[in-house]
Amino acid sequence: MKHTSVLLHETIDLLNVKPDGIYVDGTLGRGGHAGLLLSKLKDGHLYAFDQDEQAIEESKINLKDYLDHVTMIHDNFRAMKKELAGYGVDHVDGIMMDLGVSSPQFDDPARGFSYRFDARLDMRMDQSKEKDAYFVVNTYSVEDLTRIFKDYGEERYAWPIAKAIAARRAEKPIATTFELVDVIKSALPERELHKKGHPAKQTFQALRIEVNDELGALDEALREALDLLNVGGRCAVITFHSLEDRLVKQTFKDYSSAPFVEPRLPLRAEQMEQASFQLVNRKPITAQEAEMENNRRSHSAKLRVIERIRGRE
Secondary structure, eight states, rough: OOOOOTTTHHHHHHHHHHOOOOOEEEETSSSHHHHHHHTTTTSOOOEESSOOOOHHHHHHHTTGGGEEEEEESSSGGGGGGHHHTTOOOOEEEEEEEEEOOHHHHHHHGOOOOTTTTTTSSSSOOTTTTTTTHHHHHHHSOOOOHHHHHHHHOOTTTHHHHHHHHHHHHHOOOOBHHHHHHHHHHSSSSHHHHOOOOOOOOHHHHHHHHHHHHHHHHHHHHHHHHHHHHHEEEEEEEEOOOOHHHHHHHHHHHHHTSOOOOOSSSSOOOGGSSOOOOEOSSSOOOOOHHHHHHHGGGTTTOOOOOOOOOESOO
16 A cells, blocks of 8 residues: 555644755655655755665655755664764754654565564564564563553553463464464453454554554654754654654643742742743644545544744754
């Protein structure tokens, strides 16, 4: 399936792209958002990150008309400041992140992301990394599996699923996605198997987040991104599930709130420290009906944007 960028125009419009600005795409993917941003640059430059080497190779083709204005970096966006420093860049005019797994990753059976295809358990966004879903499923303790299923998948049957996995792997390793789906189904009450949605969805989400340390990487990347922004620069983030959105919402709230000051202190207004950022949209932007009809993966997307208003001259 061809990947269709979610909230494409909303994201680029809210970045207020300057033709001579320096921008970062933390999640290049197949270059959908990057292509629209690059079309607005004249003397500016885009630094684009992706931990999936295949995505970078495909983006070189998709963005062939803009290669003079884009530098593609094979790394996780949590390494943003270090990688940019290597190019002499220590501040930028805008940053965007489109989180989650791209359609080509989900739809490539060999990548082992999906419960829809039978494949070896993998789920690595960066194929050079050692830890994959096979390792997690077959070596983590019941307690650790329960924790990640509960925390990252919000799975109410985390403990029974973890116990079922341990029992099955004691006979032989759980090697494929379909084998894991069978184990998950065996641990669930009959009524759960007939509910809307796939019974393995939340467990697979939890494993993917664990394998790629998605929430840890996002937390680091957000803080690095906000530190890099020039005054007037914006950071736009698209999330696809509640765990990501909660983290982005809380981080943006923290950065856009003035430090607490004891009300009894005798300070004038001009002496009180002000917040360095402001929220561009207080409520998340979601896809319009037309987009949701054409792209089912846009249904859960939420866009939040924050702007630096002081603190870097």
